[in-house]
Each structure stands twice: as C-alpha cells, then as structure tokens.
Amino acid sequence: MTTITNRGTHFIKLLEWIPFDKVDWFELSENPNAIHLLEKNLDKVIWSQLSFNPNAIHILEKNLDKVIWWALSHNPNAIHILEKNLDKVDWCYLSQNPNAIPILEKNLDKVYWFYLSLNRNAIPILEKTLYKKVDWSYLNRNPNAIHLLEKNLYKADWYQLSRNPNAIHILEKNLDKVNWWWLSCNRNAIHLLEKNLDKVDWSQLSRNPNAIHLLENNLDKVDWSQLSRNPNAIHLLEQNLDKVVWKILSENPNIFTYDYQAMKDRMFHGGIKEDLMKDRFHPTNIHKFKGWGFEAYDDDE
Numbered sequence: 651m652t653t654i655t656n657r658g659t660h661f662i663k664l665l666e667w668i669p670f671d672k673v674d675w676f677e678l679s680e681n682p683n684a685i686h687l688l689e690k691n692l693d694k695v696i697w698s699q700l701s702f703n704p705n706a707i708h709i710l711e712k713n714l715d716k717v718i719w720w721a722l723s724h725n726p727n728a729i730h731i732l733e734k735n736l737d738k739v740d741w742c743y744l745s746q747n748p749n750a751i752p753i754l755e756k757n758l759d760k761v762y763w764f765y766l767s768l769n770r771n772a773i774p775i776l777e778k779t780l781y782k783k784v785d786w787s788y789l790n791r792n793p794n795a796i797h798l799l800e801k802n803l804y805k806a807d808w809y810q811l812s813r814n815p816n817a818i819h820i821l822e823k824n825l826d827k828v829n830w831w832w833l834s835c836n837r838n839a840i841h842l843l844e845k846n847l848d849k850v851d852w853s854q855l856s857r858n859p860n861a862i863h864l865l866e867n868n869l870d871k872v873d874w875s876q877l878s879r880n881p882n883a884i885h886l887l888e889q890n891l892d893k894v895v896w897k898i899l900s901e902n903p904n905i906f907t908y909d910y911q912a913m914k915d916r917m918f919h920g921g922i923k924e925d926l927m928k929d930r931f932h933p934t935n936i937h938k939f940k941g942w943g944f945e946a947y948d949d950d951e
Contacts, residue, residue, distance in 0.1 A: 661908055662683060662686060662906045662907065662908055663686075663906060663907060663908075664687070664905060664906060664907075665884070665888075665905055665906065665907050667888050667891065668899070668905055672896040672899075673687075673896075673900050674896060674897040674900040675691070675694040675695065675696055675900075676696045676699055676897075676900075677699070677897055677898065677900035677901040678900045678901070679695050679696040679697075679698075679699035679700045679703065680699040680700070680702050680703050680901060681703070681900065681901055681902075681903060681905075682703060682704055682705045682903055683705075683903045683904075683905075683906045684906070685703075685705050685706060685709075688700065688703075688706065688709065689709060692709075692713075697713075697716045697717065697718055698718040698721050699721070701717050701718040701719075701721035701722040701725060701728075702721045702722075702724060702725055703725070704725055704726055704727040705727075707725075707727050707728060707731075710722065710728070710731070711731065714731075717731075719735070719738040719739065719740060720740035720742075720743050721743070723739050723740040723741075723742075723743035723744040723747065723750075724743040724744070724746060724747055725747070726747055726748055726749040727749070729747075729749050729750060729753070732744065732750070732753065733753065736753070736757075739753075741757070741760040741761065741762060742762045742765055743765075745761050745762040745763075745765040745766040745769065746765045746766075746768055746769055747769070748769055748770055748771040749771070751769075751771050751772060751775070754766065754772070754775070755775065758775075763779075763783040763784065763785060764785035764787075764788050765788070767784050767785040767786075767788040767789040767792060767795075768788045768789075768791055768792055769792070770792055770793055770794045771794070773792075773794050773795060773798075776789070776795070776798075777798070780798065786802075786805040786807065787807045787810055788810070790805075790806060790807040790810035790811040790814060790817075791810045791811075791813060791814055792814070793814055793815055793816040794816075796814075796816050796817060796820075799811070799817070799820070800820065803820075806820075806827075808824070808827040808828060808829055809829045809832060810832075812828050812829040812830075812831075812832040812833045812836065813829075813832040813833070813835065813836055814836070815836055815837055815838045816838070818836075818838050818839060818842070821833065821839070821842070822842065825842070825846075828842075830846070830849040830850065830851060831851045831854055832854070834850050834851040834852075834854035834855045834858065835854040835855065835857050835858050836858070837858055837859055837860045838860075840858075840860050840861060840864075843855065843861065843864070844864065847864075850864075852868070852871040852872065852873060853873035853876055854876070856872050856873040856874075856875075856876035856877040856880065856883075857873075857876040857877070857879055857880050858880070859880055859881055859882045860882075862880075862882050862883060862886070865877065865883070865886065866886065869886075869890075872886075874890070874893040874894065874895060875895045875898055876898075878894055878895040878896075878898040878899040878902065879898050879899070879901055879902055880902070881902055881903055881904045882904075884902075884904050884905070887899065
C-alpha cells in the first residue's frame with residue numbers, strides 16, 4: 651500500500667500479523683496511513699508528530715490549541731493554516747516546505763538559506779542568489795538542482811551528492827569520490843551497488859526500498875531496525891517477527907491494508923448500494939442497458 655489521502659482512511663486497517671499493543675504512538679502519529687487509528691485514539695496521539703502528518707490536517711484544524719507550530723511549518727498540506735498564523739511560523743522549518751514558496755518569496759528576510767537550499771521547489775529563488783546565499787553543501791542534496799551542480803562541479807560535496815537520487819549520472823563518472831554509506835540508501839543507485847557489494851553499507855541498504863532483492867539474498871547482513879521502516883520489506887518482516895523493531899515499524903506506511911469488510915458494510919448498510927442502483931437504473935439510462943449486459947426492452951411492448 652502506498653501513501654493514501656485521508657479520503658480513504660476509514661477503509662484501511664493494520665495488517666493481521668501486527669499486534670495492536672505493539673504499536674508505538676509516537677511513530678504512528680506521523681504515519682500518513684494511520685489517520686483512522688489516530689482519530690479513534692486522540693488521547694494517545696503525540697501532537698508534535700501529528701503536526702508533521704500531511705493527512706492529519708482535518709484533525710489539526712479542529713485542535714489548533716494542540717498544534718506544534720514548528721512541526722506544522724514543515725507540513726506541505728498546512729499552508730492555508732500557516733498563512734493565517736505567520737506570527738507562529740517557524741521559518742527554519744518553513745524554508746524546507748516545498749509548498750511554502752509563495753510565503754517565502756514575500757519574506758526573504760526571514761528565510762533560512764541553508765534549509766531553502768534543500769527545498770526542491772525553491773530553485774527559481776536559489777538561482778537568483780546562487781553565489782551569495784546558497785548553501786552548496788545542502789544544494790548537493792536537492793534533486794532539482796542537478797543542472798546547477800553540473801555547471802559547478804568544483805562545489806560538489808560528494809558526501810551529500812551521493813544521496814541525491816537524480817545525481818546518478820554524475821556519480822557514475824566519479825566512483826572514486828562517492829560516499830558509499832550514503833549511496834547505499836540511494837534508491838536509484840541499485841545498479842552501482844550490485845556491482846560493488848564489497849563497498850555497500852548493509853545498514854543503509856536495509857532502508858533502501860529498491861534493494862529488496864539484494865536483502866533477500868543476504869538476510870544475515872540485514873539491519874532489522876532499518877528494514878522495519880522499509881516500505882517494500884513487509885513480506886520479510888512478516889516472516890521474521892522475532893527480528894522486527896516494532897517502534898520503527900509503526901512509521902512504515904505499508905503496515906496497513908484495505909479493509910474490504912468495512913467497504914462491503916458501507917456499501918450495503920451505508921446507503922451507497924441504494925444510491926448506486928437509483929443512478930444506474932434511472933430511466934435516462936435505459937438506452938445503455940444492453941451495453942451493461944441487461945436485456946433491453948421496447949417501450950411499446
């Protein structure tokens with residue numbers, strides 16, 4: 651399961667093999683797919699983490715007195731709340747928020763430039779002050795800054811660049827400069843890692859969502875703490891419950907599955923079935939019946 655919007659959260663549930671009493675509420679509060687559980691357990695919610703949660707906006711709006719504003723400043727879906735509360739904004743965190751560019755452009759005197767250099771949507775701002783305020787070390791991590799880095803390779807920070815998913819073509823030509831610790835968690839570097847397994851950091855690789863085939867073949871090298879947060883490792887974790895780190899697993903968005911029984915109940919007992927039938931079998935749709943597999947009939951019969 652990928653991250654979903656809060657529109658469908660009432661129809662998901664914890665995977666059957668995950669005990670409810672193993673859930674860690676600190677980590678779960680930031681899990682974008684955990685909204686249905688969080689709504690039912692607001693007394694257990696950690697509000698600093700929930701303030702980060704992009705799918706929790708409807709909960710946060712009803713509990714502004716509990717919101718942690720520095721965390722909310724980082725939330726990409728909270729812009730409309732932040733715009734109305736600029737006196738509470740943490741400009742350090744807001745500078746990293748990809749959806750906050752309109753606010754930041756109007757408040758450049760408050761911007762934290764080293765964090766703005768990380769912001770993938772801030773390239774137009776950064777280009778205007780490239781050699782004055784930009785933090786080049788952080789810019790090396792920015793996936794949308796590759797064209798700037800290519801023109802200024804003398805400013806390359808290979809430690810940071812090695813984790814940039816869009817810098818693979820640069821790294822391929824400079825393997826002697828690569829930081830293999832960071833490259834090991836780079837989701838686009840799998841082909842390089844496969845050819846250099848002796849250089850791989852297995853702890854970092856364990857969190858790499860595209861490295862599952864390598865991890866499956868080297869379970870003795872896996873870092874189970876890191877693997878517990880890997881969204882593509884659910885099947886491995888289920889097969890090794892004694893090694894799962896439950897606290898960290900609680901942040902994994904794929905610990906949920908669709909609750910088909912809840913969907914069925916909603917369909918048959920929530921009025922959706924009747925509304926659907928009224929729509930489909932409305933007289934204006936008679937001409938479509940044959941295409942739907944029903945026997946068409948003549949009004950004159």
